[in-house]
Amino acid sequence: MxxxxxxxxxxxxxxxxxxxxxxxxxxxxxxxxxxxxxxxxxxxxxxxxxxxxxxxxxxxxxxxxxxxxxxxxxxxxxxxxxxxxxxxxxxxxxxxxxxxxxxxxxxxxxxxxxxxxxxxMMPTMTPAFTKIKEFLPQIGPIRQFISQYCQYSSRYDKFKQGERPNAFNPEFSNGALMDIGIYPLASAVHLLGVPDDIVAKGTLLETGVDGCGQLLLQYQHCQASIIYSKVNDGSHLTEILGENGRIEVDFIAQPRAIRFAHRNEEMVQLDVGTLKPTMSYELTHFIALILKRHNESTINTWQRSETTLRLIDQSRKQLGVHYPADV
Structure with missing residues (x-):
């Protein structure tokens, strides 16, 4: 215990x-x-x-x-x-x-x-994410990773009324990329590795944090395109496209339904087993690390966490988002 x-x-x-x-x-x-x-x-x-x-x-x-x-x-x-x-x-x-x-x-x-x-980083621990990694080789050379996570924030109405909730306050190192854009970005890092380049575009709010934006990650042989927002709703679909097939993910932040197809074939639903609350997987993994006296996860490694943050740092610099903690 x-x-x-x-x-x-x-x-x-x-x-x-x-x-x-x-x-x-x-x-x-x-x-x-x-x-x-x-x-x-x-x-x-x-x-x-x-x-x-x-x-x-x-x-x-x-x-x-x-x-x-x-x-x-x-x-x-x-x-x-x-x-x-x-x-x-x-x-x-x-x-x-x-x-x-x-x-x-x-x-x-x-x-x-x-x-x-x-x-x-909860999605990477789930059976659905494991299934994605299992089927990646079957779609051949990956050419595109397209992911969207757009969700109207429950705090945005207060923001528009003149309040300054933590979610849109740079003093707390917040904004749409840090809050929800990080999920598809971290997933791309897990699945594709470190990109050669990243380009960020977005819309800033009055407080100086980003309300929505887009990222383009350039790899040697593929691209990852990420759309994220806290000021409008949108699709949560993620597609991973290879020369020999494709994988669809219902919601990259909490993946539960995965579909797969070889090129020119119908999509089929992949079995991810009995699903538990998403956060139970990360908690189980973390406790196992403690009991085994391991300092670091082999899934949510320190390098992956640092890489994701470094890419966010580069993106924020392009967007013009600065936090007091950056000093």
Whole structure:
């Protein structure tokens, strides 16, 4: 049994805790929040015994072994580094840090303290993603990766009314690419590797973060085209096109339905087995790493997380999106 603390009492944490019901070796013991009433209410709801509002006290707590960090992105690196220096294992929500330099410091800290660090990039752990990788050789040389993730943000109406929710605030290292564009980008890195070049175009909002955009990744023999948005709805379809066939993915952020066809043949649905909540797979994998005393995942490797962030850094520079954490 691995005892967990959580940082962040938001909807993504609720989803993780729902997924944890499918993970026998997970036990929530500790909740951290800046406000005691929030920590107390959340802990009572999820049967956690301990609460903290002082971060330094949290780091020194004997009541947990690992922590799930789901705070705003700008807090990921400093919180993770402090906790790893205290000997805690860290599962950090995507994006793992504000930029690649921060993540490099996180990986160095994990190695120095011999603790486990993993970015919670959930789709790459799923049976559906494994099925994609299994069938890639059958479509022949890959020529195009086309992925779209456009979802009208639940916070965008407040933004248009003059409020400044965290989701559109550069102080928290946010924006559409960091929040949802990262899913197809990270998937391209997992499946195709490191591109030779990346070109980014997008639309900035009044706060200076991107509301929507497009990425073009150039590889030696193929291209990846990514469309993302938090200011309009759209298709979630991903297509991987090869000379000998193609693969369709229903939703690259949470893949559950995969279709495949050889060239000039009808699409067929691939069997991905019995599906559990998407986040249960990453949680199971992370706990296995801890129990095996592995610092790094072989799937969500430190190199892949750093590469994805480096590509985002390059894209943000082209878009003109700057965060205080970049200084």
């Amino acid at each position: 691995i005892r967990f603390a959580i940082i962040g009492t938001n909807f993504i944490t609720e989803r993780l805790l729902d997924a944890s019901k499918h993970v026998a070796q997970f036990k929530l013991t500790t909740v951290y929040s800046r406000h005691q009433h929030t920590a107390t209410e959340f802990a009572a709801k999820h049967q956690a015994e301990y609460t903290y509002t002082n971060f330094n006290a949290l780091c020194q707590s004997p009541h947990f072994d690992a922590v799930y960090i789901a705070s705003p992105t700008s807090f990921h690196a400093p919180q993770a580094i402090a906790l790893m220096n205290a000997g805690k294992h860290v599962l950090v929500e995507k994006p793992a840090a504000s930029n690649a330099i921060e993540f490099q410091a996180m990986a160095t800290t994990a190695a120095e303290n011999n603790v486990t660090l993993m970015e919670a």
